[in-house]
Amino acid sequence: MPRLGLPGSHPSGAHSWTPFPADWPNRFSDEAVAQYAQAVVVGDLFGPEVSTENLTFYRRALEDAQGASNVGLLRAADHPELLEVLTRCKGPLALDDLRVRLGEKAFWPLLGEYCRAETATAEGFVDLLLLHRPGAETEAYLATWFR
Secondary structure (H helix, E strand, O other): OOOOOOOOOOOOOOOOOOOOHHHHHHHHHHHHHHHHHHHHHHHHHHOHHHHHHHHHHHHHHHHHOOOHHHOOHHHHHHOOOOHHHHHHHHHHHHHHHHHHHHOHHHHHHHHHHHHHOOOOOHHHHHHHHHHHOOOHHHHHHHHHHOO
């Protein structure tokens, strides 16, 4: 089964919604959420192993991009050379980790609320998560992926 919309795909693809530096704060909402939703849908259509394959690809791409693992998603715009791998690989992995941590019933409404926000930035996602899930577990999650 082919992987769809992965890093290195043609820049005019459906996930290149914020190509200009002024728009980069929104790359998390454009790319990370879209890539993760795509992995979930592909898994629903073709089986969970295909979704796992996509997430494994993201993980390997993140590991292969020198320095990207150490850059939090809140700092993605500060690293234009890593922007694609951070938003298209680290972002979906962060969302998958949160889905596992929160469970289905809490994750999907939170993501839906975030996607409906007028200013869907990585900072907005962090603020929303802290509003709904304050505490040490959320802080540990944010330290792993966003800070």
